[in-house]
Amino acid sequence: MNTTFSFYRLGLLLNRFFVENKQKELTFWAIAIVVFMLMYNAASVGMFIIIAGFIFASRIYKSFGYTPGGMHYLLIPATHLEKLVSGIILSTIYFLIGVLISYMLGNTIGTHLGNLIFGTNNEVNLQLFDFSNKMQYMDSGTIYPYIDMFIGFAIVQSIFLLGSIYFKRNPIGKTFLAIIAFSVVIGLFEVFLLKLNFDITSLQHENININILDLKSMFPGAETFGQIIKFSIAPFFWVVSYFRLTEKEV
Amino acid sequence: MVNVQNVTFSYTKKAELLTNLSLKLETGRIHGLLGKNGEGKSTLLKLISGLVFPKVGTIDTMGFNPSKRLPEMLREIYFLPEELPQLTLSIENYEKVYAPFYPNFSAEQFNNYLKEFDIDNKKSMLNKLSHGQKKKVFVAFGLATNTKLLLMDEPTNGLDIPSKGQFRRMVASNIDENRCLIISTHQVHDLDSLIDNIIIMEHHEIVFNQPIEEITKKLLFRVAERNEKTDHVLYSEDTLRGLYQVCKNTTGEDSKLDIELLFNAIIVNTKEISKLF
Numbered sequence: 301m302n303t304t305f306s307f308y309r310l311g312l313l314l315n316r317f318f319v320e321n322k323q324k325e326l327t328f329w330a331i332a333i334v335v336f337m338l339m340y341n342a343a344s345v346g347m348f349i350i351i352a353g354f355i356f357a358s359r360i361y362k363s364f365g366y367t368p369g370g371m372h373y374l375l376i377p378a379t380h381l382e383k384l385v386s387g388i389i390l391s392t393i394y395f396l397i398g399v400l401i402s403y404m405l406g407n408t409i410g411t412h413l414g415n416l417i418f419g420t421n422n423e424v425n426l427q428l429f430d431f432s433n434k435m436q437y438m439d440s441g442t443i444y445p446y447i448d449m450f451i452g453f454a455i456v457q458s459i460f461l462l463g464s465i466y467f468k469r470n471p472i473g474k475t476f477l478a479i480i481a482f483s484v485v486i487g488l489f490e491v492f493l494l495k496l497n498f499d500i501t502s503l504q505h506e507n508i509n510i511n512i513l514d515l516k517s518m519f520p521g522a523e524t525f526g527q528i529i530k531f532s533i534a535p536f537f538w539v540v541s542y543f544r545l546t547e548k549e550v
Numbered sequence: 551m552v553n554v555q556n557v558t559f560s561y562t563k564k565a566e567l568l569t570n571l572s573l574k575l576e577t578g579r580i581h582g583l584l585g586k587n588g589e590g591k592s593t594l595l596k597l598i599s600g601l602v603f604p605k606v607g608t609i610d611t612m613g614f615n616p617s618k619r620l621p622e623m624l625r626e627i628y629f630l631p632e633e634l635p636q637l638t639l640s641i642e643n644y645e646k647v648y649a650p651f652y653p654n655f656s657a658e659q660f661n662n663y664l665k666e667f668d669i670d671n672k673k674s675m676l677n678k679l680s681h682g683q684k685k686k687v688f689v690a691f692g693l694a695t696n697t698k699l700l701l702m703d704e705p706t707n708g709l710d711i712p713s714k715g716q717f718r719r720m721v722a723s724n725i726d727e728n729r730c731l732i733i734s735t736h737q738v739h740d741l742d743s744l745i746d747n748i749i750i751m752e753h754h755e756i757v758f759n760q761p762i763e764e765i766t767k768k769l770l771f772r773v774a775e776r777n778e779k780t781d782h783v784l785y786s787e788d789t790l791r792g793l794y795q796v797c798k799n800t801t802g803e804d805s806k807l808d809i810e811l812l813f814n815a816i817i818v819n820t821k822e823i824s825k826l827f
Contacts, residue, residue, distance in 0.1 A: 301622055309621065309651070316647045320639055363635070371601055372635040377624035377651045546619075549602045 305385075309378040313386040316376075328352075329402055336406025337413065342427035349399050350456060357391040357460035358472045365468060370550035380545045388538060391457045396450070403428060451530060458537035465544045551577040551699065551730045552598055557607035559590075559597060567593055568754050570607070575747075577698070578727035579761070582741055583734040584813055585751030591734040592632065594751070595701045598732070599629050612698060625652055628692040632704040634684050641687055642672040654696035659724075663690035666716050682708040689717060693724045700731040706740040718744045738809040748809065750816050757820050760827055762807055768826045770799040771808045784822055785815030798826065 318325070332352070339345055363369035376383070404426060411424045429446075463475030491501050552575040559568040567590045575581055585591045596602045597609055600616030600623070609616050614623035637644065641664070649655040664672070667686040676684055685708050692700055706714050722744060725731050735741060748765065750758040774780055774793040782798035794808070796815040816823055 303620055303622060306621075312647075312650050319643050319647050320637065323638070366636075368631050368633045368635040371596075371629065371631055372637075374601060374619060375599060375624055375627065375629055376648075377621040379621055380619065547603075550596075 304379060305381055306379075310382045310386055313376070313378055313382060314389065317386065317390055329398060332399060332402040333406040333409070336403045337410030340407070340410075340425070340427060342430065345403060345428050349403075350453070352399065353391075353395055353453060354456055354460040354475075355472060356395050357457045358464045358475065360387045360391050360461060361464040364465065364548070364550070365471075367550050370548075374548065374550060380542060384538065384542050384545055387461055387541075388458075391461050392454050392534075395457070396453060451534065454534040455537075458534040458541070462537045462541045462544065465541055465548065551575050551612060552732075553610040554594075554598070555608045555610075557597065557604040557609060559593060559602065559604050561593075566754070568597075571754075571756060572607075573749070573756050573759065575730060575732065577730045578725075579747045580721065580725055580731045580733065580745045581747045581749055582738075582745035582809070583732055583749045583751065584736065584738060584809070585734075586817075587736065589751040590754050591751055592703050595629065595703055595732065595734055598699075599627055599701055600624075601629075626698040627701065628652075628695045628697045628699075629701040630685075630688050630692050630703065630705055632707060634681070634688055637676045639676050640673050641669070641676065644676060644687070645672070645691070648691070649695075652695040652697060656694050656696060659696075660690055660694035663693055663720055666720065667713060680708075682710060682713065685709060686713060689720070693720055696729075698729055700725075700729065702731065702733045704735050704737070705733060706735065706737055714740050738813060742809060745809075748812065750813060752817055752820065758816050758824065758827075764827065765812065766799070766805060766807055767802075768799055769805075769812070769823070770797040770801075770803055771795070771805045771811060772797065785811070785819050787811065787814065796823075 335348060336345065339348065361373070363373040373383075407426055408424050411422050414420060415422055459479065460472070460475050463478065464471045467474040494500050494503070552573070554571060554573040557568055557571045558566055559571075560566040571594070573594075583591050583594065593602065597604055598611055598616060600611070600619045603617045612623060612626055614620055616623065639647065645657065645660060649657065649660075664670075664687070667690060669683065669686060669690075674683075676687065679687065685705070689702075689705060692702070706717060709717060718741070721731065733741060733745065745762070747761045748758065749756060769784070770782075772780075772795050773791060774786075774795050776788075776793055778793075780795065780797060782800055783795050784798065785796040787794040794811050796811055799805070
């Protein structure tokens with residue numbers, strides 16, 4: 301018997317999710333299609349995906365919200381790793397695929413329905429995937445914007461996934477508070493650095509002569525370091541979630 | 551099967567719930583875990599199954615450290631909690647989803663137990679069932695998993711009178727020499743003639759752990775007249791039907807064990823009774 305990871309048990313865990321949440325899932329995806337039929341703007345669509353995404357991630361381990369549910373979940377004969385991987389697959393891969401399919405379907409149906417009702421002749425325009433006007437992607441290949449989009453999404457999901465294991469009650473609100481608290485600490489650290497280096501507390505109306513566009517020559521290796529950080533954030537939160545799951549008591 | 555060694559546990563830093571508790575449980579028996587409210591019975595079951603971890607001491611459950619919650623151990627444990635989880639599933643789907651996790655699960659047994667409990671419609675949603683009905687489904691499923699270790703926390707709570715008898719019959723027919731059942735309860739009458747080992751918790755410790763045959767060998771349970779003089783009385787309760795007594799069994803006389811009387815006797819006279827074993 302495989303004591304670390306079994307794809308069979310992972311399959312059973314995923315099956316458990318879909319059977320238990322079939323009705324809710326179908327309802328959610330139907331609502332998402334309707335929302336995307338009415339929503340065209342890429343920023344609004346992105347915002348909807350992010351908000352719906354972290355709500356979804358926060359509900360992956362909702363069983364921990366009440367003791368009998370937590371007991372039932374922890375006693376399912378599967379490893380902590382399998383339970384975590386099922387959570388990652390559902391919150392990151394399944395949700396993203398589902399929401400993008402809903403977006404394409406909703407957008408296509410919405411456009412054709414609009415044409416039919418208003419007698420227009422609009423073409424289907426999936427603005428969410430249009431990166432032609434984004435400066436940072438002009439020189440790079442076509443795949444980079446998608447990778448960045450996925451990484452950003454995975455980071456948000458991983459933070460809320462950890463929140464759903466960590467906080468018993470109201471994981472969404474408490475994860476938000478934790479993010480705010482962390483941001484405040486980072487902000488204070490920034491103020492401290494400004495004070496230390498330039499004897500100021502804010503960059504507003506200050507004339508500091510640093511060419512931040514020339515980052516490469518100023519800090520050689522900074523870009524690589526940034527890339528490493530970017531790719532490590534989500535796995536970092538997954539590792540923390542794993543340990544939190546192993547030490548979870550109900 | 552289960553070996554708890556010098557375990558100390560607390561939910562808060564201030565008060566210890568279990569202190570230096572040790573307990574050995576043999577396979578092939580139905581152990582009745584008795585104690586007043588708040589003594590730590592449910593916590594002990596949680597410790598054995600790995601839902602909480604001991605602060606001090608070790609626990610061995612079927613050769614595993616329960617804190618690791620390995621699937622090899624979990625597939626041989628079924629825990630029926632007092633409060634049941636809220637699942638939006640039909641009985642049929644519950645079986646489909648959870649039965650594959652338990653290699654010895656028997657669908658035939660599950661169907662027979664449900665039938666015995668008068669639950670005919672497997673399409674019924676678990677969240678729409680009454681507490682008692684839901685408990686019957688979980689009891690039936692737990693017995694059908696054929697796990698080596700079954701932990702039941704107040705299993706008869708919420709069951710109607712006929713179902714309590716059915717429950718006793720099912721459990722008695724299901725437990726063999728390879729399985730071990732621990733039932734935590736304060737409804738001792740429900741488990742009369744079912745349990746064959748009695749464990750009593752008092753002041754967060756195990757104060758008594760003896761098989762029934764040993765208890766009836768050493769203790770005599772009798773009803774005496776009020777004016778009757780008897781020797782070797784360890785505990786006495788005045789009731790409308792006379793004096794219910796627990797005495798030293800000096801003559802080797804057979805008597806029917808009264809669990810409630812034994813429990814009260816041990817709470818009042820722990821030292822004297824423990825000395826006999």
